[in-house]
Amino acid sequence: MIHYHQHLIDGDMRAATGAATTTIHDSTTEEPLATIAHGSAADVEAAVKAARAAFARWSSTSVEQRAAYLLAIADALEAQSDRMADSVVAEVGMPLKLALRIQVQAPIAAWRTTAARAAEALAETRVAHSLVTKEPVGIVAAITPWNYPLHQITAKLAAALVAGCCVVLKPSELAPGVVAALCEAALEARLPRGVLNVVVGDRSTGEALIAHPGIDMVSFTGSTAAGRQIAASAGARLKRVALELGGKSASIALPDADLAAVVKHALSSCMLNSGQTCSAITRLIVPDAQYPAYREQLRGGLANLRIGDPRDAGSRLGPLVSAAHRSRVSAYIERAQQASYDEIADDTQTVLPARGYFVAPAIFGRVPADAELAQEEVFGPVLAVQTYSTEEEAVALANGTPYGLAGAVWSASAEHALRVARRLRAGQIDVNGAPFNASAPFGGFGASGMGREGGTFGIEDFIELRAIQLPQ
Structure with missing residues (x-):
């Protein structure tokens, strides 16, 4: 039995303070596989506080520096490819050959592709006498599902981080294996403290994160029903939302x-x-x-x-x-x-x-x-x-x-x-x-959500446009 009882907060792996836990079972054998300790409201508070403290410095680093961190994370993840594939097989049930190619290798490639596209996506432009700059939206709450755990995490984190945002990630408690590998990769890459924080938990953990006044944007992948509730909660607080929801x-x-x-x-x-x-x-x-x-x-x-x-x-x-x-x-x-x-x-x-x-x-x-x-x-x-x-x-x-x-x-x-x-x-x-x-935009119309992930389009989801009028 594996115990995932720590979260990544402010550059350190810290023991969860929440009382709730989840036990997951191997999807093939039905045997207990792991226990996951949920993050508490205090853990969420600490994670958001760390992200806000890191934001000014991280957002002022160059795009090239931020892209270099993405590449370092990709290298660290690649070294754990087999471990992550085995986790997906046990937790989600995808056959091993497909899990390695689709669930692990493809997301690692996406970290590198996002790094390569960053300069293009974030370049300043001129509109007559205005200089249009692309500024990070701020502190992002990223909430991801279990079915493609590393892929969905990557689609949000790589784009948000290279855009200059700091992130609090709340991944699904049902697929913790790749999350543990990601935390190790971020530490190995020496990502600055507070830039990425990870608090695992269930719906209540996510709700505490969405409602936190220190969060500027919520990026969510999951069911349409949950997406509606998140949009309503974020909208009442005038927070930006990006929703990748269901399909038929x-x-x-x-x-x-x-x-x-x-x-x-x-x-x-x-x-x-x-x-x-x-x-x-x-x-x-x-x-x-x-x-x-x-x-x-x-x-x-x-x-x-x-x-x-x-x-x-x-x-x-x-x-x-x-x-x-x-x-x-x-x-x-x-x-x-x-x-x-x-x-x-x-x-x-x-x-x-x-x-x-x-x-x-x-x-x-x-x-x-x-x-x-x-x-x-x-x-x-x-x-x-x-x-x-x-x-x-x-x-x-x-x-x-x-x-x-x-x-x-x-x-x-x-x-x-x-x-x-x-x-x-x-x-x-x-x-x-x-x-x-x-590299093409991925996202939906109607009840399938709003916003896009992938390539330059995914990076643009995490920016604010600013026009600086220059004297003529």
Whole structure:
């Protein structure tokens, strides 16, 4: 059993003063894995105080100096790559090969990319006789989830720090392994005291941080319900907010699309991390006349996705993060079964391991536009297939949820696919399986949030613009 009972405050690892603790279990074995001591209001107070004391000096350092610290943190994290990947496998359930590449190596690369883009993002500009400077927003409360722990932390910390902000990070208590590695990396990089503070805890710890008068901005990734509450709390105090929330992303297959490629992409996206991905394609919108062909292709494709121990090199789908989350996802599947949708794949087709928080991947066909499964984020390995007769109907279906995080469009004509992509109300659209671009803006429309992460766009989220009028 690992004990995570210290927080990073003002350059030191300090014992938590809160009475609350959380015990997490290995997602595959269900054995107790670690205990986490929650930060108290006093810990939050100390962390914010340290950040405010460090802000004047940190914000006045050069962009080049701040970028150098980011590179040093990246180097220190890289030395702990295997340890962090093992933690993600145990805590979250992603298969090891994917965890190392997506959950560890990609975020480390993002620290370096952010450092490289800093000078461009923060450069001063002239507008006639005005000098426009980009100033750090101040003290940032960064609140991150468990599903991609290092990735989500990196998206906020690297951008905020290089912009000149000081940060108090409240990561999820369900994925502490990478957090411990990050604290060690910050200390190894000799990041100045108070620039980064880490207080682990649950919702009450986050609420204390959001409400603190010393916080200038809240950057949050998590559920839309929590995002609404955070926005209301921050808005009452006139604090800047950036929210990366839920999704119900759709992939539109136009009639001339490559059916096999569409299905491969949809299954890969929906089932990645066992569906525990906010930007996952969880709706596949196909021509009504082609539904039987898509149905057959989906059944065949799903048969190739082996579910099992994430430490096994042959496993493509691991368990969910916890017993509670397994129950939540299973309830969605049971309600869809009771609704008598076409079960393209169901839990009777898969033999699950005897232990672990596993859920068999499920695919339901001809799901109505107003159905729970078409409107709500399940956050599990569940795909809803919808059909259309006209292109107008396909676009309306894709745009027919409160969310707008991601999407995809497929056609033999890239130009046609692009025209349809321009009509989708979502923050990031893939055309014909185009790869993810870490330097492009990532964020959503509507209930998927506000603000952007990634590249120069993510850095700009943490700045204030200042115009200095010069004599003519």
